[in-house]
Amino acid sequence: MISTSIRRQFRSIVGEDWFLDTPEDLATYSYDAFLPEFKPDGVIVPQNTDQISRIMYIANREKINIIPRGAGTNICGSSVARKGGMIMAFHRLNKILEIDHESMCAVVQPGVVNAELQKEVEKKGLMYPPDPASLFVSTLGGNVALNAGGPRGVKYGVTRDYVLGLEVVLPTGDIIRTGGKTLKNVTGYDLTRLMCGSEGTLGIITEITVRLVPLPTAKATLQAVFSDVDDAAKTVSSIIASGIVPTTLELVDRVVLDVIKDYGGAEFPPEAEALLLIEVDGEPSALAAQGERIKEFCKERGAIQVDRATSNEEAEKLWQARRSAFGAVARLRPNCIVEDATVPVKRLPEMIRKIVNLAEKYRLKIGVLAHAGDGNLHPLIMTDLRDKEEMDRVDQAVEELYEAAISMGGTLSGEHGIGIAKDRFMSKEFSERTIEIMRGIKRVFDPNNILNPGSFL
């Protein structure tokens, strides 16, 4: 618990209205998009780096846990006060400080919403590629802390690939800068990338310099329907191996398609077992040919229907099915657990078969949504958290799922993070020595273990 005197000190740093501790406030910040609730002892909303530094200095001295939190959209529980302490929120740090067109970068505060940055840079003919599904809500600080991915990852990579430099407040209150505005930088250890995906455990990100790329001048969107999910999965790795680099290559399986049909009224042929949504972007002159090649590819590999959007509206319509998936699935059972297993692209068909087997073996309803082009699968387990017996089966299936992913050369998490959702599986992917190294790094940054101590280590 935080003493009255310390609360007073925090209030004097951030201003009376920006330290929140009413029961309502604490309830609001007691969970993120991952479900379990942990009530914090307070919520602090600083306005600038200096305030954050002063807060951390006190927190470190008094050993008060601090949990940095963007929009709380992460689904691994990495922004909740699992071990008590204070949530630090960033909605007062929400400015785009600079868009440097000539150097192809932007400098932003951590509370800037992803879509807001996208919109502003697009006005200048630029693009910030990372596009997590949460982009209309989630913030850049959270995106960096979780190293967020998104559908465009196949071509453009993840958040880490766009972070050039950071300002960070260490758990001790010291302010450091890493990287800068240059694309190339090999000076000292790469603290910039070490922060990416560190889930708020190493430092508080107070400023971010991101790389921008030219906004593609055109795109082509295609949808291919298959009567066999295995054909669809194999088509994915064939497209990737063919030399085409799609912007997105999404797979939706029969389970999810059925739900979408019932929910949103989208029409698919009755024999549809899987759908691929494929987008390519680039110079208009190159796209027509690429679209045709993809169409041929899908047909040769057994697609029963391939549609190419001829307008933005049609493209939007093709995206509808993919976009409505989460909402549709969430209605089916009380809860939907989104997993994040990731495998080398070649192993995609095998992994999808494994998921189908797990659903049968453990009598569960599991659908598959996948950023298939980069081997990143999101099995959707439709369940009821209150049903203890069913949840035991879910736990077993999930464990087996990740064992399979790792045995295929994959990983526990492609883009969602570990947090408290998957920390128990860390030893499946890493040796004890590797985890010890990670814990050692944590101690270097945070000797008193006050920064998000409940997360993955």
Place this chain on the structure above:
Amino acid sequence: MISTSIRRQFRSIVGEDWFLDTPEDLATYSYDAFLPEFKPDGVIVPQNTDQISRIMYIANREKINIIPRGAGTNICGSSVARKGGMIMAFHRLNKILEIDHESMCAVVQPGVVNAELQKEVEKKGLMYPPDPASLFVSTLGGNVALNAGGPRGVKYGVTRDYVLGLEVVLPTGDIIRTGGKTLKNVTGYDLTRLMCGSEGTLGIITEITVRLVPLPTAKATLQAVFSDVDDAAKTVSSIIASGIVPTTLELVDRVVLDVIKDYGGAEFPPEAEALLLIEVDGEPSALAAQGERIKEFCKERGAIQVDRATSNEEAEKLWQARRSAFGAVARLRPNCIVEDATVPVKRLPEMIRKIVNLAEKYRLKIGVLAHAGDGNLHPLIMTDLRDKEEMDRVDQAVEELYEAAISMGGTLSGEHGIGIAKDRFMSKEFSERTIEIMRGIKRVFDPNNILNPGSFL
């Protein structure tokens, strides 16, 4: 010094012929492409990970320094026994273990030569983009340890952007694995990227999984000559800001052009003050238009001559000037010091003016070669290491150069590393606290400070 008994132990691990300690052997390994000489106490050439683990176990116990070394082409002195100890060489670990076309990656041993990997993957229509100038000699292990860049960096980034996973032997002898074969991976701290650019100070890289991309089907090569270096530099940032993403965008200044002319007989208009070499790659259909746009761009910004290669032979000829630069410059004075200042692209014209000023101020001959498209400049200081008075001026100029780069938002090193060449400048870029964090990380990996202890920390 290493005792006879320990030498015997090392010999029994790697085999009699693979522990070298004749005066000739020690001389061979006493310098890398950076000049100062440091004679090692021995050279060990292991054959596999297990041997390396056993060597490190002994070295750690006996506190014997180990300096991992690829081909020794680095120019920052990061592979010499500055504080004594044993060089570890990797020419027995030179196999490409797997090229996985469908998952777009390859698994290699650290001693594989960069160009060898390029050649093998190109046979399959794939490309490994990082292309340091040393590519025909330098090894993948060295490339990762130094996070090597290259001319293609403008479009494709540096080595770090292609490393997916590593096997690493820690200084204590433990073997760990990081990352894997997947494009996306956010499980735990990013030890994979932390190893990139760590200059052999954190662990010994024994296996590398690299990402591959499709081999571009076509390229266009252009050369633009300017009568004003400022026009050339400004053209660079205009091209970058225009939405064109060149594969390479190199700048050569008048000083270097003059040397090339005298040396190789290449012809340039007499008023030539700078040359841009520009390459774009991609789909043939898009390239013609891009080539035209670049041509227009250069002309509008004052280019007095723009040539576009119409065949591979012509492209090769345009590259000749750029490629012969180092050789030509090296003949002019006894020594040529290659610097590696990097600035945001927008500041390129300013940085080039600064270099011209420094040459005047300190009465030095300095040419400029730049990977201009990513703001990475290589000032070439033509000098004589034996001339103490001149070297004092060189030292002052270099210090001022890096102060300028950092004040422009740049960095000490874009792609060459810090090593013993620039460790004295670290405090110009980083606060004491940041360096302390780096030292802390070093201690986590290497508590006895035996791995390349002479390098940048």
